Amino acid sequence: MKKKSQTEIMGLLIIFIILSLIIMFTVSKVFFKKPSKVLDEYNQQQLSSSMISAFLKTSSFCLQDTDMEDLIVAVAKNNLMQCDSEYQSSIPNLQCKDISKIDDYLRCALKASFDNSLGQFNMPYQLNMKVTIGDSAGIEPFITLPEETDEKYAEKMKALKSAKSGSVEPYILPLSGSSANVVEIWLCINSECPEI
Numbered sequence: 001m002k003k004k005s006q007t008e009i010m011g012l013l014i015i016f017i018i019l020s021l022i023i024m025f026t027v028s029k030v031f032f033k034k035p036s037k038v039l040d041e042y043n044q045q046q047l048s049s050s051m052i053s054a055f056l057k058t059s060s061f062c063l064q065d066t067d068m069e070d071l072i073v074a075v076a077k078n079n080l081m082q083c084d085s086e087y088q089s090s091i092p093n094l095q096c097k098d099i100s101k102i103d104d105y106l107r108c109a110l111k112a113s114f115d116n117s118l119g120q121f122n123m124p125y126q127l128n129m130k131v132t133i134g135d136s137a138g139i140e141p142f143i144t145l146p147e148e149t150d151e152k153y154a155e156k157m158k159a160l161k162s163a164k165s166g167s168v169e170p171y172i173l174p175l176s177g178s179s180a181n182v183v184e185i186w187l188c189i190n191s192e193c194p195e196i
Contacts, residue, residue, distance in 0.1 A: 045169065048187040052171045055113055061091050062105050069173065075103045075142065076131045076175060076183045103142075111145055118189060126193045128186040131175070168193060 056069040062083040063070075074081055082100045089097070096108035110127060118125050130141040168191070170184035186193045 044189050044191070048168065048189055049171060051114070051117065051189075052185055052187055055110070056173070058113070060105075060109070061088060061094055061096075062102060062109075063087065068106070068109065071102055071106045071109075072129065072173060072183060072185075073175060075106055076129075107143055107145075107147075110143065111147075114145065114187075123189055125190075126186075126188045128184075128193055130184050131181070132184055133181050 056067065056072070058068050060066045060068050060071050063081070064084065064087050079102070081102050083102060083105050085098070085100065088094055095112045096105055099105040099108055114125055114127065125145075127143070127145040128141040129143040168186060168188050170186045173183040173185060175181040175183060
């Protein structure tokens with residue numbers, strides 16, 4: 001009788017050990033697995049889209065009652081507006097003060113915004129904006145970051161070239177309510193943008 005109860009206890013112990021190993025294996029596979037490439041690309045696309053959406057709705061601090069989307073559209077249309085220096089001087093801690101041309105101001109604001117967000121996390125990025133008119137795809141970007149004059153340009157581009165190229169879709173910003181004329185905004189994070 002004593003031998004039989006010891007055998008039953010040993011059997012239960014072996015079953016318990018086997019179940020514990022199965023549970024540990026399952027937990028380690030579920031919680032400690034590396035993210036898939038598809039999930040990583042999706043996260044990059046979502047981050048890119050979210051960053052652009054947030055930037056477009058940010059107040060421009062160039063002119064009263066304008067946001068960055070208004071400035072991008074104005075620059076894309078070659079509008080020669082000037083920033084309001086009196087309005088800018090009333091804003092404390094503005095990084096792009098004393099820049100009157102809106103295209104220079106937009107470039108400064110883009111660089112400051114993305115360097116202060118993505119740069120803080122050492123995430124290299126490439127940003128291209130270009131106007132597409134109808135089906136024409138040969139127009140050069142009117143804004144490209146990082147700029148070649150940037151002292152860290154070579155370092156940033158080297159980091160981008162070594163990164164895996166992901167699938168990136170442009171953010172489309174219509175001009176003048178026409179679906180044929182648009183600004184394509186490409187923000188590639190941790191990867192180089194495709195040739196556009």
